[in-house]
Amino acid sequence: MSCSACPAMRTNIGRFLQVPVDFRKKSSSKSLKSNNSISSHFPSTTKGTIRPKPNLNAELAARELNAAFNGVKSDAMAIINILTSHSNHQRQKINRHYRILYNK
Structure with a gap:
C-alpha cells in the first residue's frame, strides 16, 4: 500500500533522528543555556498555549462537562x-x- 505522505514522513523522521549531539548527552543547565544553537531554536517570545478564559463561569462549564x-x-x-x-x-x-x- 503506497501513501503520498510517506516520503515526506520519512524525511521528517530523518530530520528528527539527526538530533545534535548536545541534546543526546545529559548535560547541566549551564551548558544548555550557553549553547547558542539551542537559543536560536527556542526564541524568548515562546508562550504557553493555554490561556485563562475571560469571564469564567465555572458552574456553566461544569454543567457542559456533565x-x-x-x-x-x-x-x-x-x-x-x-x-x-x-x-x-x-x-x-x-x-x-x-x-x-x-x-462526584
Missing part, C-alpha cells in the same frame, strides 16, 4: 474544548463546581 460525559456517546470534542480553553486555576474551579453539583 452533559458531554452523560450523552449516549461521550462528546470528546466538547470535553477537550472545555479542558483546553481554561487555565489550570480555572479547571480547578470547574472541578470544585462539578463535585458540588454532581456529588
Whole structure:
C-alpha cells in the first residue's frame, strides 16, 4: 500500500533522528543555556498555549462537562474544548463546581 505522505514522513523522521549531539548527552543547565544553537531554536517570545478564559463561569462549564460525559456517546470534542480553553486555576474551579453539583 503506497501513501503520498510517506516520503515526506520519512524525511521528517530523518530530520528528527539527526538530533545534535548536545541534546543526546545529559548535560547541566549551564551548558544548555550557553549553547547558542539551542537559543536560536527556542526564541524568548515562546508562550504557553493555554490561556485563562475571560469571564469564567465555572458552574456553566461544569454543567457542559456533565452533559458531554452523560450523552449516549461521550462528546470528546466538547470535553477537550472545555479542558483546553481554561487555565489550570480555572479547571480547578470547574472541578470544585462539578463535585458540588454532581456529588462526584
